[in-house]
Amino acid sequence: xxxxxxxxxxxxxxxxxxxxxxxxxxxxxxxxxxxxxxxxxxxxxxxxxxxxxxxxxxxxxxxxxxxxxxxxxxxxxxxxxxxxxxxxxxxxxxxxxxxxxxxxxxxxxxxxxxxxxxxxxxxxxxxxxxxxxxxxxxxxxxxxxxxxxxxxxxxxxxxxxxxxxxxxxxxxxxxxxxxxxxxxxxxxxxxxxxxxxxxxxxxxxxxxxxxxxxxxxxxxxxxxxxxxxxxxxxxxxxxxxxxxxxxxxxxxxxxxxxxxxxxxxxxxxxxxxxxxxxxxxxxxxxxxxxxxxxxxxxxxxxxxxxxxxxxxxxxxxxxxxxxxxxxxxxxxxxxxxxxxxxxxxxxxxxxxxxxxxxxxxxxxxxxxxxxxxxxxxxxxxxxxxxxxxxxxxxxxxxxxxxxxxxxxxxxxxxxxxxxxxxxxxxxxxxxxxxxxxxxxxxxxxxxxxxxxxxxxxxxxxxxxxxxxxxxxx
Amino acid sequence: xxxxxxxxxxxxxxxxxxxxxxxxxxxxxxxxxxxxxxxxxxxxxxxxxxxxxxxxxxxxxxxxxxxxxxxxxxxxxxxxxxxxxxxxxxxxxxxxxxxxxxxxxxxxxxxxxxxxxxxxxxxxxxxxxxxxxxxxxxxxxxxxxxxxxxxxxxxxxxxxxxxxxxxxxxxxxxxxxxxxxxxxxxxxxxxxxxxxxxxxxxxxxxxxxxxxxxxxxxxxxxxxxxxxxxxxxxxxxxxxxxxxxxxxxxxxxxxxxxxxxxxxxxxxxxxxxxxxxxxxxxxxxxxxxxxxxxxxxxxx
Numbered sequence: 206x207x208x209x210x211x212x213x214x215x216x217x218x219x220x221x222x223x224x225x226x227x228x229x230x231x232x233x234x235x236x237x238x239x240x241x242x243x244x245x246x247x248x249x250x251x252x253x254x255x256x257x258x259x260x261x262x263x264x265x266x267x268x269x270x271x272x273x274x275x276x277x278x279x280x281x282x283x284x285x286x287x288x289x290x291x292x293x294x295x296x297x298x299x300x301x302x303x304x305x306x307x308x309x310x311x312x313x314x315x316x317x318x319x320x321x322x323x324x325x326x327x328x329x330x331x332x333x334x335x336x337x338x339x340x341x342x343x344x345x346x347x348x349x350x351x352x353x354x355x356x357x358x359x360x361x362x363x364x365x366x367x368x369x370x371x372x373x374x375x376x377x378x379x380x381x382x383x384x385x386x387x388x389x390x391x392x393x394x395x396x397x398x399x400x401x402x403x404x405x406x407x408x409x410x411x412x413x414x415x416x417x418x419x420x421x422x423x424x425x426x427x428x429x430x431x432x433x434x435x436x437x438x439x440x441x442x443x444x445x446x447x448x449x450x451x452x453x454x455x456x457x458x459x460x461x462x463x464x465x466x467x468x469x470x471x472x473x474x475x476x477x478x479x480x481x482x483x484x485x486x487x488x489x490x491x492x493x494x495x496x497x498x499x500x501x502x503x504x505x506x507x508x509x510x511x512x513x514x515x516x517x518x519x520x521x522x523x524x525x526x527x528x529x530x531x532x533x534x535x536x537x538x539x540x541x542x543x544x545x546x547x548x549x550x551x552x553x554x555x556x557x558x559x560x561x562x563x564x565x566x567x568x569x570x571x572x573x574x575x576x577x578x579x580x581x582x583x584x585x586x587x588x589x590x591x592x593x594x595x596x597x598x599x600x601x602x603x604x605x606x607x608x609x610x611x612x613x614x615x616x617x618x619x620x621x622x623x624x625x626x627x628x629x630x631x632x633x634x635x636x637x638x639x640x641x642x643x644x645x646x647x648x649x650x651x652x653x654x655x656x657x658x659x660x661x662x663x664x665x666x667x668x669x670x671x672x673x674x675x676x677x678x
Numbered sequence: 679x680x681x682x683x684x685x686x687x688x689x690x691x692x693x694x695x696x697x698x699x700x701x702x703x704x705x706x707x708x709x710x711x712x713x714x715x716x717x718x719x720x721x722x723x724x725x726x727x728x729x730x731x732x733x734x735x736x737x738x739x740x741x742x743x744x745x746x747x748x749x750x751x752x753x754x755x756x757x758x759x760x761x762x763x764x765x766x767x768x769x770x771x772x773x774x775x776x777x778x779x780x781x782x783x784x785x786x787x788x789x790x791x792x793x794x795x796x797x798x799x800x801x802x803x804x805x806x807x808x809x810x811x812x813x814x815x816x817x818x819x820x821x822x823x824x825x826x827x828x829x830x831x832x833x834x835x836x837x838x839x840x841x842x843x844x845x846x847x848x849x850x851x852x853x854x855x856x857x858x859x860x861x862x863x864x865x866x867x868x869x870x871x872x873x874x875x876x877x878x879x880x881x882x883x884x885x886x887x888x889x890x891x892x893x894x895x896x897x898x899x900x901x902x903x904x905x906x907x908x909x910x911x912x913x914x915x916x917x918x919x920x921x922x923x924x925x926x927x928x929x930x931x932x933x934x935x936x937x938x939x940x941x942x943x944x945x946x947x948x949x950x951x952x953x954x955x956x957x958x959x960x961x962x963x964x965x966x967x968x969x970x971x972x973x974x975x976x977x978x
Contacts, residue, residue: 307937314726314942331940335727494833494921498811637939641747647922651835666746 264563266296267319268571271305271550275522279579280571287570294563296321313337320558321568323372326629327636329360329551330675333368334633339554339561341367347562350569354588356678357547357626364676369551372572373519373585376545376624377449378615379538380524381513382506383531385435389413394513394535396611398543398623404479407538411437411489414512423488430488437489439496439511440480442650443643445548446515448627450476454540458628458638463674466667468642469660476540477649477656485652493650503527517548518616521583525607534615536623545619546627574602583607586620593621626677633672641666720946727940737947748948750923751931752955754839758927759906762843767898770850774857775887788858795851803915806845807832810916832917835924842912842925853898860894861887892971900960907956928952 270280277300284298299319301308306325312318313332324332332338342365345352351370358371379394386393391413395401402410412422414437417429440446451457456472459465467473483490491499491511503523505511507530515537524532537545552571554564570576572585574592579585580602591598603612629635645663648654654662720737724730741748777788794802809816810831818828831841868886877885913919913930932952936945 304937310726310937310940332727337727494812494830497833498813640934640939644920644923644926647920651921653835653922 262293264294264560266294266321266558266560266564266567267299268296268567269299269301269309269319269322270552271301271323275582276579276584279577279582279584283571283577286576287567291566294567296567316557318555318557320560320564321552321554321571324369324551324553326360326549326551326627327639329369329553330362330630330633330635333360333366333553334362334675337556338368339556339558339564341370341554341565344561344565348565348569350589351565353590355590355593355621357624358588359678360551360626360630361676361678364678369553370588371547371549372552372588373549373579374547374588374620374624375517375519375549375586376547376616376620377445377515377517377537378545378619379513379535380502380506380516380520381533381535382509382511383533385414385509385512386533393533396533396535396615398536398614398619401536401543402538404538404540407438408483408487408489411483411513412487413437415489428488433488433491435509436491436511438483438513438515439491439499439502439505440483440515441496442493442646444627444629444639445517445546447476447480447646448546448548448629449537449544450480450540451628452544452546452625453537453542455542459632459671459674463632464671466664466671468667469657469664474656474660477646477660479540481649481652481656484650492652493647503530503532506530506532518586519584521607522579525583532609534609534611536615536619543623545624547620547624548627548630581605581607586616593617631675631677633675634670638667638670641670716946716949719943720950722943724943725940726942730943733943737944738951741944741947741951747923747926747931751926751928754924754926755907755909755928758839758842758909759903761839762846762906763899763902765843766847766850766853766902767895769847770853770898771857771891771895773850774854774861777854777858778861791854792851794849797849799849799911800915802849803845803911806848807916810841832925833921835921838917838921838924842909842916845912846906853902856898857891857894860891864890889972893973896963896967896971900963903959903963904956907952907959 268280268284270276272280280298280300284296288295305323306328309318309322309324309328329338341351354370355374358374359367360369360371362368381394383393391410394410412424414435415423415433416435418432418434419427419429421428423430451473454472454476456470456476457467458473460467460470468477484492499505499510500508501523502511502514502516502520504527505514506524507527521534524530536543552568554561554568558564572588574580574587574589577585580587587593587602592602593599599613599617602608603617608616629639632638642663645659645666648659648662649656653659719730721732721734722730723733723736773791777784777791781787797805810833812818812828812830812833815831817831821828829837829841832838864887868890869882872882872886908929909927910929910933913925913927914933917925919926919930919934928948929952932945932948935941935948
């Protein structure tokens with residue numbers, strides 16, 4: 206009796222240990238086996254059983270996304286509208302603030318993926334090429350709307366295999382404080398892409414707008430570079446800054462074959478040297494350390510810390526909400542030809558979903574300008590082609606205070622005719638390459654090395670990580 | 679009578695196991711199993727989302743021979759540790775020594791020095807981010823008002839780690855408490871003996887306080903060494919490892935490898951190498967401790 210009881214305890218213990226071990230090891234397999242996925246991630250068991258019901262009955266989907274409070278509100282009302290209009294589908298939105306990639310990686314490792322989710326371009330490419338994402342091209346017949354988006358908004362991991370689409374189109378543009386320009390009597394940055402400033406014109410203007418505490422400009426006698434009150438221009442240190450300029454100068458991160466590091470080519474070095482010169486030779490831009498400690502771009506403009514900033518079109522929302530600021534939008538200066546890049550996150554449908562059709566239905570709804578307010582408030586630009594070509598459609602999302610008149614050129618025309626996907630979105634293994642690239646570029650931004658030296662040194666670190674490029678269609 | 683007793687024993691044993699079970703299971707599931715699992719992963723090439731194959735000790739070989747980021751992060755962490763541990767130990771000891779004196783409002787001082795330890799680590803890191811701000815941070819404002827030129831603090835390769843050491847001296851509260859307990863346990867008769875022999879305050883400190891405190895110093899040294907090798911928040915919240923990887927702490931690099939680059943196998947190998955490093959260091963300190971740690975009434 207006593208022995209048996211002892212054994213019973215032992216048995217219970219063993220079972221619990223076993224449960225712990227197997228629970229772990231089944232999670233350890235990662236997303237290897239999509240079919241074994243337990244459906245949408247959910248902490249409520251009730252939902253999981255519901256998702257196992259036949260699709261004709263009722264379908265539960267989870268949708269995971271990041272973003273500001275404004276974005277969260279817009280998503281919540283979109284989800285609510287979707288659920289009302291689709292009685293057989295219930296979407297549960299989950300807003301993830303903070304470290305989104307870590308969260309997604311963990312969910313992937315634990316096989317707890319949502320059905321539909323935002324994703325950074327690096328992970329999209331990685332998981333897309335590993336077959337973890339729904340290939341949209343096989344649904345073109347069923348959902349024609351899937352293929353009427355602007356060509357540059359698709360991500361392909363194999364020719365013709367579109368694994369994702371940018372959630373919204375975002376291009377890099379130049380914003381400026383209108384009042385500063387008026388007071389200085391300097392013409393504002395051109396909005397028409399064909400009339401983009403040359404680099405020299407841009408530097409001249411930036412100098413006129415830079416003032417030290419005595420009101421002197423760079424180049425004038427007695428200019429005090431250590432006490433600058435107002436900078437002409439500020440830029441970030443990442444691909445949003447050097448990306449468009451590389452494109453404009455005909456340079457690239459990798460060479461044409463996509464197999465060789467090319468950031469130390471003369472065209473590319475030129476771009477980085479010009480940026481370094483803005484800070485340390487022309488004194489028209491704050492260095493990266495000052496920048497990191499400056500407020501958001503719209504506040505920099507509003508407080509006259511900076512006259513022009515380089516930012517994405519998503520910034521329209523913040524700029525519009527800042528009622529004290531009179532701002533304008535222009536195109537970036539050109540090096541060889543006017544160019545900008547599209548830089549955005551994607552929304553994907555995971556292959557592990559049990560309800561791809563319903564997921565696609567929601568997918569098409571979630572970035573439809575008729576359903577989501579984020580287009581009219583400035584955060585997003587549509588991906589569908591008609592919103593760039595048909596007057597009525599253009600008006601439907603741009604005829605409001607978030608889109609000043611010059612947006613038609615600096616936003617729409619720029620995107621349609623001059624924007625290419627950021628080269629980084631096509632590079633295989635980009636997250637790892639960037640992990641080496643960013644610290645290496647710090648040497649340029651902090652003036653420790655010239656652009657040529659820093660970019661030459663990076664070659665030996667980055668070349669071993671180069672794995673080629675994804676196709677463009 | 680006899681049967682009855684064994685019944686109680688049996689019941690006690692049953693309840694004992696039952697009540698200890700949650701802790702045992704917790705240890706098993708959240709410590710033992712993950713440790714074993716991480717060793718297993720470290721000999722595979724598992725990347726999140728991919729098939730996993732066992733590749734033996736290739737990860738270890740790659741880390742030790744090819745990975746320049748590993749070398750850098752190990753250097754950064756060692757530099758931080760070698761700098762931070764002596765500085766923090768000394769400061770904590772001095773604070774504890776002062777707090778052990780008989781002055782008015784002692785409990786208030788004790789509270790003040792302990793307070794930063796209660797502040798959540800992320801919150802205090804955010805706070806220091808503001809203090810370090812080169813343009814309008816408190817530290818630079820103070821330096822400049824005294825006529826010195828400001829520093830770039832965590833934003834400059836050369837000053838990044840010293841700045842983080844400065845920050846770490848702020849939250850030595852726990853160490854202070856342990857030192858304080860140690861100080862109060864120093865037998866008063868030893869001090870009296872020095873006094874009888876006409877020894878000064880310094881002699882008391884040097885001949886009585888420090889030798890009596892060596893076990894406490896030893897304990898704090900080991901704990902702090904382990905702690906500094908696990909530095910993470912500073913890099914995660916303040917610098918993201920920059921500029922130019924000058925604050926790329928080992929654990930932050932490990933985290934980034936696992937969750938940004940999705941290389942769980944490789945990151946697990948990194949974790950085991952860290953474990954071996956910390957274990958070796960601890961072992962070395964234990965070995966040397968025989969020479970300098972004095973236990974009262976024990977083998978000196």
